[in-house]
Amino acid sequence: MNPSLSLDARERVFAAASQIFEESGRQTMPTVDQVRRLAKVDMHAATAAMREWRRQQTAQAAPIAVAVPEVVAKANELAVAQLWTQAQELANQSLREAQSAWDAERTELDQMRVELSDAFEAQAAELELAKSRIEALEREARETAAIAAAELQKLRDELAQVRAELGVATTRAERAEATSAELEHRVADLRAELDRAHADVDQVRAELSRAHADVDQARGELKRAAADAEGLRNELAAAKAKVDAAEQAHQEHRKEAAKEAQRWADKVLAAQKSHDAIAKEAAAARESAARLSGQLEAVQAQNTALMETLRGKVGGNG
Known part of the structure; x- marks a missing residue:
């Protein structure tokens, strides 16, 4: 049992993995991501608990006692028995060494998986942070766009007002020009x-x-x-x-x-x-x-x- 894994998380992962495995008719092993989503745990806890659950579902290699064949027993029961015992001991020793190597390799793989899980969690956190930052930037962009739109509308209103004032000034200038001509005629008359x-x-x-x-x-x-x-x-x-x-x-x-x-x-x-x-x-x-x-x-x-x-x-x- 992994000491860094809480009992509650382990039980929830085991229950989720068993449920998914049973639903598939015990034909397909559940993935870590499926179990993580159903058990609602982090990737590190799901990975560690799933290793243990899968180990329990796999038959463990153990020393096996096999009876001496009857023919051999009859030929030389004592010698063959001793020889067979030594052979079994050698075989079991080889099996234990293989099991030890396999356990060491699995431990190393588990460590790598933990590191990968930590890296995945870190990347997920960075992704969440990046998403938050992107959302903040999008909000700022929307606010900036709204402010720019308001400023643009304000400039458009000011431009329309300036155009209206220009039209009024042009009309006044035309009237002043007409008045000036009239005044010139009046001056000539005077x-x-x-x-x-x-x-x-x-x-x-x-x-x-x-x-x-x-x-x-x-x-x-x-x-x-x-x-x-x-x-x-x-x-x-x-x-x-x-x-x-x-x-x-x-x-x-x-x-x-x-x-x-x-x-x-x-x-x-x-x-x-x-x-x-x-x-x-x-x-x-x-x-x-x-x-x-x-x-x-x-x-x-x-x-x-x-x-x-x-x-x-x-x-x-x-």
Whole structure:
């Protein structure tokens, strides 16, 4: 019995081997792997126990006592008996030596089988470790693939978003280009309007110049009227007492004309300071010039009428 084999494992291997052997009709010896699987033991225990079980199933060689043949016994019973005994002893000794050699060889083979079993168990353990490592690597590979797939999907989503933003930016750029073209047309229109405004300003300035000329002319006429009035005053100095009322009216008209001229001058200065009111001021200047001209004509008419009145009065008094 192998001392390294537990009794429970040995009994389970024996029972499993006997069961398989009986099921085969005692025709086929069970294999170690079949017994190991059924007995649920390791390969080392199965191998050691199966060697012992097979040894029990094989008939063991033993010394055999064979009776002396009757013929030999009759010839020389004692000599033959001794000779036969020695022959048996020699035969049994040879058998024992052969059995001893066979046992030594079997022991060596058992040792080799134990070593092979240990190597097999070590390889099985390494295989299990390799399987575990492969499974771990497969899990890591699956996890890495899942992470890579997630990252790829994320990159695809970002790419789709970038493409969408690019489309929006392209649309905005096209709209900006259209707006820029529209603005260019608008700028061109504004430039044309500005040119027209400059032309209008030039026209207003020309009209203002003409109004200034009219004002200057009105002022000249006013000065001449004032000179005429001064001459009339000199001529009417002798008749001042008689014509005080007329002279007073004449003075009032002069003051009114001077005030009107001052107002006109203020309007001209205001027109020069305010560019936006140039046209309006020019129109007002023309209107004022017309009024001055009318007033001048009225003054001249009044002076003429006054002269006629004075002459009539002087003639009557003479």
